[in-house]
Amino acid sequence: MKITKIETFRQQVELTEPFKISFRTITAVDTLIVKISTDAGLVGFGEASPIEQVTAESVDTEQVALDFFADLLVGSDPCAIEALHTKMDSALAGHTAAKAGIDIACFDLLGKQAGLPLWKLLGGNANQIVSDVTLGIESPEKAAQDAKKWVAQGFTELKLKVGVDDASDLATVKAVREAVGPDIDLRLDANQAWTAKHTIHMMAQFGDLVSAVEQPLPADDTRDLALVRANIDQQLMVDESVHSAKDALKIVADGGADLINIKLQKSSGLWGAEQINAIAESAGVNTMLGCMLETKVGLTAAAHFVAAHKNVHFADLDGFLTFKAPAWLHGGFENDGGVFTLSDEPGLGMTIDL
Numbered sequence: 001m002k003i004t005k006i007e008t009f010r011q012q013v014e015l016t017e018p019f020k021i022s023f024r025t026i027t028a029v030d031t032l033i034v035k036i037s038t039d040a041g042l043v044g045f046g047e048a049s050p051i052e053q054v055t056a057e058s059v060d061t062e063q064v065a066l067d068f069f070a071d072l073l074v075g076s077d078p079c080a081i082e083a084l085h086t087k088m089d090s091a092l093a094g095h096t097a098a099k100a101g102i103d104i105a106c107f108d109l110l111g112k113q114a115g116l117p118l119w120k121l122l123g124g125n126a127n128q129i130v131s132d133v134t135l136g137i138e139s140p141e142k143a144a145q146d147a148k149k150w151v152a153q154g155f156t157e158l159k160l161k162v163g164v165d166d167a168s169d170l171a172t173v174k175a176v177r178e179a180v181g182p183d184i185d186l187r188l189d190a191n192q193a194w195t196a197k198h199t200i201h202m203m204a205q206f207g208d209l210v211s212a213v214e215q216p217l218p219a220d221d222t223r224d225l226a227l228v229r230a231n232i233d234q235q236l237m238v239d240e241s242v243h244s245a246k247d248a249l250k251i252v253a254d255g256g257a258d259l260i261n262i263k264l265q266k267s268s269g270l271w272g273a274e275q276i277n278a279i280a281e282s283a284g285v286n287t288m289l290g291c292m293l294e295t296k297v298g299l300t301a302a303a304h305f306v307a308a309h310k311n312v313h314f315a316d317l318d319g320f321l322t323f324k325a326p327a328w329l330h331g332g333f334e335n336d337g338g339v340f341t342l343s344d345e346p347g348l349g350m351t352i353d354l
């Protein structure tokens with residue numbers, strides 16, 4: 001099979017309400033859907049959804065990178081995925097979101113050619129996963145109300161964004177815990193807002209109200225991670241500090257994390273995610289598959305990865321829950337609260353009318 005055409009479709013999807021985290025507030029998703037056509041008549045889809053603050057890439061830069069990769073990769077075998085990454089990496093450093101878009105579309109094609117859903121092709125651990133839902137930074141009252149709503153829908157894990165105001169963070173966590181009771185897992189994500197000293201101070205105050213904190217330190221402050229980990233009672237997860245297998249290797253070798261949040265948009269797709277997860281698993285570190293604000297195209301690829309691998313203990317694949325569902329997108333996983341069931345259709349198992 002050979003690639004005959006790579007096209008990119010820029011899509012805007014509105015959120016049902018603004019999503020606020022420590023470094024930005026998002027009201028709409030601006031994303032790139034990648035379509036790869038082949039001489040076998042099979043078509044694969046992927047998504048490139050960059051965040052400037054995390055990967056220094058924007059939708060405009062990734063559009064240019066994708067146009068460049070389109071010329072580079074026409075005529076290549078889409079199933080020779082390592083060879084495709086080698087070609088892309090040799091020609092253009094970075095641009096992990098554009099590479100993720102190509103990678104996901106090629107895995108979709110690989111699954112379609114093999115007649116297998118990706119969760120089976122990648123490992124086949126299970127066809128169901130459990131995802132949390134993330135609450136943006138809100139007033140304690142609104143957060144408690146939202147938390148109750150998600151728990152009533154069947155979610156058992158909540159991730160709360162913190163990092164703008166300490167007093168409000170503490171009040172929010174207390175209010176949410178009171179609203180949802182003791183059996184719901186609460187994790188925090190500070191999105192780089194704190195120092196090591198401040199993280200230790202804050203986590204002592206949260207105590208057993210929460211089980212983990214994600215990326216409290218600035219992305220490049222990896223030196224202090226082991227110190228923080230040794231001085232908090234909750235699990236320490238890294239997100240923005242890990243983009244590649246090399247980043248993961250350094251952090252696990254230094255004892256700097258209990259958990260790693262892998263995102264396909266940081267890891268150049270499923271191929272890079274495999275490498276990060278393998279390093280983490282070898283070091284006894286579990287992973288989570290997280291997301292940027294992506295549509296169900298990127299989220300479905302990530303859900304397949306979770307379902308394939310037993311080392312992926314958590315999923316934060318909630319973006320679609322607060323989107324106005326796009327008319328061009330059908331299929332992917334079905335969700336009943338936080339339980340997502342993947343289809344047995346080949347590849348991603350999605351139909352995309354673009």
Ligand SMILES: C[C@H](N)C(=O)N[C@@H](CCC(=O)O)C(=O)O
Binds near residue numbers: 021051291292293317
């Ligand atoms: C949407 C997901 N639950 C999430 O929180 N993702 C990011 C931040 C979202 C973004 O900036 O687009 C994270 O930091 O984990």
Ligand SMILES: [Mg+2]
Binds near residue numbers: 191
């Ligand atoms: Mg995060």
